[in-house]
Amino acid sequence: MEMQKYICLLLVCALGVDGSCIESEKQALLIFKETLIDDSNYFSSWVGDDCCAWHGIGCDNITNHVTQLKLRNGNIGGKIHPFLLDLKYLTHLDLSYNRFDGIQIPEFFGSFKDLIYLNLGHSNFEGSVPHHLGNLSNLQYLDLSDYEDSWVPKLRMDSIRWLSKLSLAEHLDLSGVNLSNATDWFSSLNMLSKFISVLGLSRCNLPDNIPRRLPFMNLTSLVSFDLSNNYLSSSFPLWVLNNTNLAHLYLGYCNFDGLIPESIGSLSALSVLDLTVNSFQGPIPHSITNLTSLSELYFTDNKLSGSISPEMGNLTELTDLSMWLNSFKGSLPETFCQLKKLKSLNVGKNRLTGNIPECIGKLSNLNELILVENSWEGFVTEHHFINLTKLNILLISSDSELILSISSKWVPRFQLICLYMYSFKVGPKFPHWLLTQRKIEALKLSNASISDTIPIDWFLSLFSNSPGVDLSNNDIYGDQLSLISRAPNGLAALILSNNRLSGEFPAFLCNQTTLRTLALSHNNFSGELPQCLGNLTELIELDLMNNSLSGKIPSLGFLGDLQYINLHNNKFQGKFPLSFQNLTKLFVLDVGKNNLSDVLPTWSAEQLPNLKYLILRSNNFYGEIPLQLCQQSTIEVLNFADNQITGNIPACFGNFSAMVTGDISPNHLDYWGSVQMIDSMKGYEQVYTSTLEFLFSIDLSNNKISGEIPKELMDLQGLLNLNLAGNHLAGKIPDEIGKLKNLIFLDLSRNELHGPIPQSLSYLNFLSQLNLSFNDLSGRIPSGNQLQTLNDPSIYAGNELLCGLPILKPCAADTNSRNVKDGHNEADTDSVSDDELMWFFAALGPGFAVGLLGFFAALRFSDIGIYTSILVNRFMRK
Numbered sequence: 001m002e003m004q005k006y007i008c009l010l011l012v013c014a015l016g017v018d019g020s021c022i023e024s025e026k027q028a029l030l031i032f033k034e035t036l037i038d039d040s041n042y043f044s045s046w047v048g049d050d051c052c053a054w055h056g057i058g059c060d061n062i063t064n065h066v067t068q069l070k071l072r073n074g075n076i077g078g079k080i081h082p083f084l085l086d087l088k089y090l091t092h093l094d095l096s097y098n099r100f101d102g103i104q105i106p107e108f109f110g111s112f113k114d115l116i117y118l119n120l121g122h123s124n125f126e127g128s129v130p131h132h133l134g135n136l137s138n139l140q141y142l143d144l145s146d147y148e149d150s151w152v153p154k155l156r157m158d159s160i161r162w163l164s165k166l167s168l169a170e171h172l173d174l175s176g177v178n179l180s181n182a183t184d185w186f187s188s189l190n191m192l193s194k195f196i197s198v199l200g201l202s203r204c205n206l207p208d209n210i211p212r213r214l215p216f217m218n219l220t221s222l223v224s225f226d227l228s229n230n231y232l233s234s235s236f237p238l239w240v241l242n243n244t245n246l247a248h249l250y251l252g253y254c255n256f257d258g259l260i261p262e263s264i265g266s267l268s269a270l271s272v273l274d275l276t277v278n279s280f281q282g283p284i285p286h287s288i289t290n291l292t293s294l295s296e297l298y299f300t301d302n303k304l305s306g307s308i309s310p311e312m313g314n315l316t317e318l319t320d321l322s323m324w325l326n327s328f329k330g331s332l333p334e335t336f337c338q339l340k341k342l343k344s345l346n347v348g349k350n351r352l353t354g355n356i357p358e359c360i361g362k363l364s365n366l367n368e369l370i371l372v373e374n375s376w377e378g379f380v381t382e383h384h385f386i387n388l389t390k391l392n393i394l395l396i397s398s399d400s401e402l403i404l405s406i407s408s409k410w411v412p413r414f415q416l417i418c419l420y421m422y423s424f425k426v427g428p429k430f431p432h433w434l435l436t437q438r439k440i441e442a443l444k445l446s447n448a449s450i451s452d453t454i455p456i457d458w459f460l461s462l463f464s465n466s467p468g469v470d471l472s473n474n475d476i477y478g479d480q481l482s483l484i485s486r487a488p489n490g491l492a493a494l495i496l497s498n499n500r501l502s503g504e505f506p507a508f509l510c511n512q513t514t515l516r517t518l519a520l521s522h523n524n525f526s527g528e529l530p531q532c533l534g535n536l537t538e539l540i541e542l543d544l545m546n547n548s549l550s551g552k553i554p555s556l557g558f559l560g561d562l563q564y565i566n567l568h569n570n571k572f573q574g575k576f577p578l579s580f581q582n583l584t585k586l587f588v589l590d591v592g593k594n595n596l597s598d599v600l601p602t603w604s605a606e607q608l609p610n611l612k613y614l615i616l617r618s619n620n621f622y623g624e625i626p627l628q629l630c631q632q633s634t635i636e637v638l639n640f641a642d643n644q645i646t647g648n649i650p651a652c653f654g655n656f657s658a659m660v661t662g663d664i665s666p667n668h669l670d671y672w673g674s675v676q677m678i679d680s681m682k683g684y685e686q687v688y689t690s691t692l693e694f695l696f697s698i699d700l701s702n703n704k705i706s707g708e709i710p711k712e713l714m715d716l717q718g719l720l721n722l723n724l725a726g727n728h729l730a731g732k733i734p735d736e737i738g739k740l741k742n743l744i745f746l747d748l749s750r751n752e753l754h755g756p757i758p759q760s761l762s763y764l765n766f767l768s769q770l771n772l773s774f775n776d777l778s779g780r781i782p783s784g785n786q787l788q789t790l791n792d793p794s795i796y797a798g799n800e801l802l803c804g805l806p807i808l809k810p811c812a813a814d815t816n817s818r819n820v821k822d823g824h825n826e827a828d829t830d831s832v833s834d835d836e837l838m839w840f841f842a843a844l845g846p847g848f849a850v851g852l853l854g855f856f857a858a859l860r861f862s863d864i865g866i867y868t869s870i871l872v873n874r875f876m877r878k
């Protein structure tokens with residue numbers, strides 16, 4: 001012992017170091033520091049002689065050599081000087097959570113031959129990971145992971161074979177490294193060190209080249225394996241299952257399909273199993289109940305079905321269980337009430353039926369209880385919540401007969417942060433116990449059978465905490481909101497649509513400058529909109545549809561975030577506010593059914609680069625259609641019907657490129673409302689991409705438009721609806737009309753069109769409503785294909801010179817009158833029934849079907865404007 005100390009002392013003296021760090025290493029560190037950028041003064045402690053005492057430095061306590069350099073989370077950037085290599089005895093190098101933006105991982109890192117621990121994660125290194133790291137034969141821990149929410153891979157590797165040279169590696173995290181060219185990834189897995197216990201391959205863009213006959217993985221020490229967020233599209237990775245020590249298995253977001261294998265039950269050490277967002281089908285394998293160590297189990301967003309086995313109640317270690325968005329049916333087993341450690345139980349969006357077990361009230365650790373969108377029946381009572389003292393998030397809804405039955409004196413033992421009770425009989429009175437909840441941040445009591453006035457004190461006190469309040473689709477009445485003169489700030493979303501609220505526009509809202517969503521549609525608000533509405537600069541959505549608001553539309557030019565304005569069906573008058581052209585993010589603008597009187601707006605496409613839905617119908621717009629409109633290539637729905645528009649249809653309408661392609665582009669609306677409230681809590685729900693996306697329509701009907709139908713209009717092949725009825729259009733129907741191959745509705749009636757009906761009309765396979773009546777069309781009505789089903793003679797009425805089927809008039813060349821007679825008989829039978837049409841659309845996919853049904857219904861009342869709004873309301877607000 002003494003001897004060793006002595007030798008050591010000698011050594012130190014020989015190196016000329018007086019008990020602190022080694023001079024040459026100190027110099028290396030100082031040079032290393034020089035080339036770095038240190039905005040946060042991380043290196044302020046790097047003064048004085050003893051570099052071993054500097055922040056982040058560790059020295060060997062015998063040799064004094066620097067062995068550790070740990071600069072985690074230092075906000076450091078800049079260049080890494082190769083002088084660092086003078087730290088020959090480095091065993092730990094941690095540069096994680098810094099910002100080496102854009103620089104490569106230095107190749108010379110591969111020369112730190114003693115390195116055991118290397119962490120370069122989350123530091124924004126870029127480029128190819130140098131193979132030189134494969135020389136680090138002592139390395140046990142390598143972390144190159146890098147991903148953020150808005151993640152774009154920065155590091156890449158085109159082979160991972162060299163990782164097998166790290167024969168002592170235990171922890172290997174490559175999450176976020178782009179491995180899309182590493183076609184050897186799968187075959188390399190078995191070559192990795194047999195000590196690997198943690199392997200992270202999340203978000204690696206792994207190539208989808210897993211061999212058909214999968215070899216088994218022989219990494220028997222594996223404890224944690226993360227393969228999530230790779231688009232692998234295979235069946236369950238059975239090759240994982242040999243790792244009987246596996247405790248954490250992350251397979252979310254991989255597009256896996258097929259069954260979850262029964263053999264999963266062999267992973268007896270499993271404590272976290274995450275299968276979130278895949279396409280697994282079939283039942284939960286019975287053997288899952290073997291996994292008694294499971295504490296977190298996520299089936300979120302798959303296609304799983306079948307009933308939930310009562311034996312799952314044996315998984316008593318569970319703290320988090322999510323079955324969200326599957327097709328589970330049957331009842332929620334009472335045995336779940338044995339899961340005493342549960343903090344989060346989420347069975348939302350399934351097909352569960354029966355009663356919600358009352359014993360759930362015993363799960364006293366529950367923090368989140370999510371039961372929405374099932375078919376629950378019966379009653380929800382105080383007993384359901386009796387011991388839920390820690391509950392913060394409660395979401396319940398049902399599409400069946402579920403009733404809240406709680407005494408008005410009840411004082412719950414929880415303080416909720418988020419309460420959703422919708423599509424569920426909570427009313428008729430506002431539940432009194434709500435007044436005890438002082439921390440609510442998001443409240444949704446929509447479609448809750450509430451027929452009452454709003455308790456104003458409670459409503460106002462809500463605002464101090466609650467960014468989001470949704471009381472839509474009830475029978476809430478009264479004008480008290482208009483009478484509020486003072487209110488605390490803090491509201492971000494207020495949704496009161498579909499009630500019976502009345503009085504003036506609630507002026508106190510002007511002070512809610514954090515408001516982003518305001519929806520008061522389908523009420524009886526009256527009077528003028530206050531100018532101070534222009535104070536709500538954060539507003540994204542303004543929905544005042546179907547009220548009795550009047551006066552001028554105030555200037556909204558400062559509300560630069562507005563994406564959705566719906567003032568449909570009110571009594572606004574005066575000019576169309578010029579200030580709308582300031583709203584660069586606008587994508588829905590609906591002022592239809594008002595008394596506006598103005599020329600058509602002439603803003604430029606640069607000003608409203610996102611505008612897709614422009615609805616001005618049923619006002620008093622006059623003058624010609626401005627040519628600037630044609631540059632608005634994003635337009636998908638243009639409705640100018642029922643105005644006083646004159647002039648021609650500009651040929652440049654052919655520039656509406658969105659209508660040309662008919663490509664479905666995602667909507668821009670960052671809808672904050674109820675949807676994103678869930679979003680921000682759990683990340684489960686995404687903003688609904690509404691069915692609006694496939695609606696492409698032009699309606700110029702009932703104006704005074706003259707001239708010919710420009711043949712350029714026939715380039716808009718994405719159009720589903722073209723309505724030019726009730727104008728003074730003359731000339732012929734363009735022969736190219738057959739190019740509008742997606743057209744479902746075509747109305748050219750009540751114009752002055754002449755000449756023959758183009759035969760190409762029969763190419764329109766989807767055409768289900770046609771009206772050419774009251775023009776001067778002549779000649780034989782074309783036949784064939786879809787036209788065969790449009791056999792109601794009235795759609796051709798008022799064209800004296802037409803002949804043939806289905807009208808009763810033989811053409812001059814017709815010698816065989818029998819055909820005509822047959823035609824008549826045919827005309828007696830119904831045209832395609834609504835039901836048939838519905839199923840036809842259903843076959844196109846659920847979103848499409850729902851939308852088109854709406855579309856269909858709406859066109860029946862020839863009111864696309866309303867339709868648009870309803871869709872926005874219905875699908876975005878769900």
Ligand SMILES: *[C@@H]1O[C@H](CO)[C@@H](O)[C@H](O)[C@H]1NC(C)=O
Nearest residue numbers: 058059060061062063067068
């Ligand atoms: C030196 O460090 C090692 C570990 O790094 C430690 O186990 C040992 O106790 C230390 N010795 C002294 C004398 O501090």
Ligand SMILES: *[C@@H]1O[C@H](CO)[C@@H](O)[C@H](O)[C@H]1NC(C)=O
Nearest residue numbers: 155156157158178179180181
């Ligand atoms: C993959 O290889 C292709 C072709 O060599 C190359 O263009 C591409 O940049 C590589 N991608 C990555 C992430 O390395």
Ligand SMILES: *[C@@H]1O[C@H](CO)[C@@H](O)[C@H](O)[C@H]1NC(C)=O
Nearest residue numbers: 190191192193194218219220
């Ligand atoms: C795994 O199997 C491969 C051959 O498939 C073999 O080369 C490798 O050494 C094995 N690894 C371990 C850790 O057993």
Ligand SMILES: *[C@@H]1O[C@H](CO)[C@@H](O)[C@H](O)[C@H]1NC(C)=O
Nearest residue numbers: 216217218219220241242243
């Ligand atoms: C992996 O499991 C399969 C099936 O259980 C078995 O056939 C194979 O021998 C196992 N492989 C290893 C390396 O344990």
Ligand SMILES: *[C@@H]1O[C@H](CO)[C@@H](O)[C@H](O)[C@H]1NC(C)=O
Nearest residue numbers: 262263264265266267287290
């Ligand atoms: C599950 O446990 C049962 C009983 O202990 C056993 O018979 C069965 O083989 C296990 N299943 C799996 C897949 O390990």
Ligand SMILES: *[C@@H]1O[C@H](CO)[C@@H](O)[C@H](O)[C@H]1NC(C)=O
Nearest residue numbers: 289309310311312313314335
């Ligand atoms: C599992 O649960 C079932 C019924 O829920 C019960 O009969 C069985 O004994 C339980 N098994 C174990 C191993 O606890």
Ligand SMILES: *[C@@H]1O[C@H](CO)[C@@H](O)[C@H](O)[C@H]1NC(C)=O
Nearest residue numbers: 359361362363364386387388
């Ligand atoms: C509620 O918890 C208390 C103790 O905290 C316990 O005595 C009581 O039995 C529990 N009630 C129910 C219904 O579980």
Ligand SMILES: *[C@@H]1O[C@H](CO)[C@@H](O)[C@H](O)[C@H]1NC(C)=O
Nearest residue numbers: 484485486487507508509511
């Ligand atoms: C709005 O805020 C102003 C200034 O803070 C205040 O004077 C006014 O009373 C508030 N109005 C309402 C209706 O809350």
Ligand SMILES: *[C@@H]1O[C@H](CO)[C@@H](O)[C@H](O)[C@H]1NC(C)=O
Nearest residue numbers: 510511513531532533534535
């Ligand atoms: C709202 O706007 C009006 C002008 O329209 C202004 O006088 C008032 O101070 C603004 N209120 C707030 C709270 O910003």
Ligand SMILES: *[C@@H]1O[C@H](CO)[C@@H](O)[C@H](O)[C@H]1NC(C)=O
Nearest residue numbers: 555556557558578579580582
């Ligand atoms: C449009 O916005 C600009 C800058 O934000 C502002 O100066 C201008 O007054 C606004 N115009 C209208 C009509 O509101």
